[in-house]
Amino acid sequence: MKTLITLLFITCCLNSQAQTLTLTPGSAAPAIKLKNINGKTVSFADYPLAKGFIIAFICNTCPYSKAYEQRVIALNNKFSPLGFPVIAINPNDAQISNGDSFTDMKTYAKSKGFNFPYLYDEGQVVTSAYGAKSTPHLFILSKNENAITVEYTGALDNDTPDTDPSKIKYAEEAVNALLEKKKPALAVTRAIGCRVKWKKS
């Protein structure tokens, strides 16, 4: 018992890296109002016709996130016309993560041909509200008249090196289910990747 208390104590004291719980499917999706790389603010209200959203926490610096960015572009190409646009958010603190500043984001998005908003999360408020843990970490949301709801959280697929033809495309399957007015069969997977770089408290 003593050990447990000590462990809890040091966990609290050592916890300079913010630990927030990842939202579970069924939760209301917290509002987003963040600055895009083009200088304009983006929020859900900018998409009156959307049926939902694919929120992708990605960054400029994590090799695991980079391995997925072409697949994020492909998701947007496929699902934006069907009412599920991608909105990407960089969750990392720019002071801690060298290469993730707002200026770096503009250059990076241009060089990679991002075809979706790439938002700067000043103060990591949205990252914290969603409980994003790593890059990449996806949150798929559904939208109906009066609510935006978290439906899926986790990885884009189960094949990061992109070499397995029989991979399971978690994100695509989740959006396809929502398009058919069903719940995703698999609503939570692990977001394998680089831990979010939290501002030191």
Add this chain to the structure above:
Amino acid sequence: MKSCLIIITLCLAGAGWLKAQQVQAISVDELNTRISVKNDSVYIVNFWATWCKPCVKELPNFHRLEKVYKNDKLKVLLVSLDFPAEIDKTLIPFMKKTALTNTFFISDKNQQEYIGKIESQWSGSIPVTLFIKNTKRHFVEETLTYKELSRYYKTIQQ
């Protein structure tokens, strides 16, 4: 010609030896069996990858802890999550450069599945570190300084 062949053979054998010494394949079941032995040893298992900068930065802390407590019953295992295709290309050259030992890579293919088998509360981000002694188990999903690492070690050791 003959001596050339001998040299080539020796080089190949040497490379194989180095690989065996520095990086070993381990399945998640084997790993779980290994760290659940109840023998008063403290097992510290760090999960990392060459592509993860904070992981690479904290690796020397584990090396230092092993050295400082070399007379303790302490076993540090460094488990790499590098992709199979990266083992020869990236991981082994990295290990040669850093002179780290006790490094493993997971031979299971399905990362989504095996991460849950190692620790159910693991979100998937790295680095993470497991501290185990007999039935005591503490999972830390954080980057550790040497000071933090040694405090977690001393706590689980008590």
